[in-house]
Amino acid sequence: MKHYQYLIVGGGMTADAAIDGIREVDPEGRIALICAEKVPPYDRPPLTKDLWKGGEVEQIWRHTNDKAVDIYLSHRIKQIDPDKKTAMDDHGQEYEYEKLLLATGGTPRELPFGNDNVLYYRSYADYEKLRHLVEVEGDRFAVIGGGFIGSELAAALTLNGQQVTMVFTGAAICGRLFPPGLAQHVTNHYEDKGVRVLSGQMVNGITEQDGALQVSTGKGAQFEVDHVVAGIGIQPNTELAEAIGLAVEDGIRVAEDLQTDEADIYAAGDVAAFPSHIGYGRHRVEHEDNALTMGRVAGRNMAGKPEPYTHIPMFYSDLFDLGYEAVGQIDSELDMVEDWQADDYAKGVVYYLDGGQVKGVLLWNVWDKVDEARALLRDLHPKTEKDLIGRL
Secondary structure, eight states: OEEEEEEEEOOSHHHHHHHHHHHHHOSSSOEEEEESSSSOOBOSGGGTTGGGTTOOGGGGBOOGGGGSOEEEETOOEEEEETTTTEEEETTSOEEEEEEEEEOOOEEEOOOSSOGGGEEEOOSHHHHHHHHHHHHHSOSEEEEEOOSHHHHHHHHHHHHTTOEEEEEOSSSSTTTTTSOHHHHHHHHHHHHHTTOEEETTOOEEEEEEETTEEEEEETTSOEEEESEEEEOOOEEEOOHHHHHTTOOBSSSEEOOTTSBOSSTTEEEOGGGEEEEOSSSOOEEOOOSHHHHHHHHHHHHHHHTTOOOOOOOOOEEEEEETTEEEEEEEOOOTTSEEEEEESSTTSSSEEEEEEETTEEEEEEEESOOSOHHHHHHHHHOOSOOOHHHHTTOO
16 A cells, blocks of 8 residues: 555646645645546647647647656546545555545536547547647537536637537527627627527537438538547536535535645635635536646645635636636626727626626636636625726
8 A cells, every 4th residue: 555645536627736836835745646548747728729720739738747646647536535535546456545536527428328439528638639630531520518617618729720510509609608799799600700600599400321421400400520529518427426425516515725625635726615704605627727726726725835725716707819817707697797998809807796896807809817817806895886887
């Protein structure tokens, strides 16, 4: 059995950030990273952004090997014994720990059909496969999903010379996030760039025929493509937590110090449901800023420098030549106050409110305002449209 002060289950950005946090407090404690992927930790956003705009693969690696850590690639923890403080992986290797972090991320949701004909896009291995398909095997793609991943994938593929058909159930691209007018503006922009958009439709069949794939929707649309890529969300990987009786609520429940209800076991990143300090209740966030910041705080807490996780995560996206940053809860079902500097949606701010309290801010082509937006979210006093127009 191998003994470690810190055992990190998961090999993503959160895990790497946790190592940074540990090393800030404990430069010498033994750390093990158990990574299910074949490659060490990397930055995930470039997989749908920079790497399709000429960015080099070398830029994504987080250089975890340089942080005095034992990395076990292609290993999965299958069993944890909290009483003995041990864990066993799928190779039969057993580890003894003093502190353990569950940074297990999530698994893409899948369709009940299509099998291996659908690439559910999330990992570096998925990027390698999609890059091969783009460069070698055909140029017609269906992209299923109109949210974060689907919209970025459709833009990336189109920018790389592919014919793209987007299919999603919403009325417009990112319709669950943006006000209706902005969502339709984005959809029109995609169509102007050459993307075929089938909104308000659900794919209900994918079949092989004469070397191609036939895609059909519930509204009777049918079209032929060479490949299908899907970005329809993830399910948090809570199986290990559930197996040892940890509380799970759309993710592993953690306290403000990111510890679970089991002593010396922490959770962070996409898998962690954490308490909000700005009136959200408990929630889970699947973005880079949350992964990196929460991972670092978890690592510091594990190493003996306790602090609450009070960060308000931000996220961003690039949609062809459109871009935005956002903070907090971006949900088109909330009340919205729109503050546009022009009628063509070129630049502006959208405020998302619940009961008058600002829950989220969308900065559309507005830069260097994230900290001000965070300050606005921390101010729990109700706001009116008059209070917000011209605020940022």
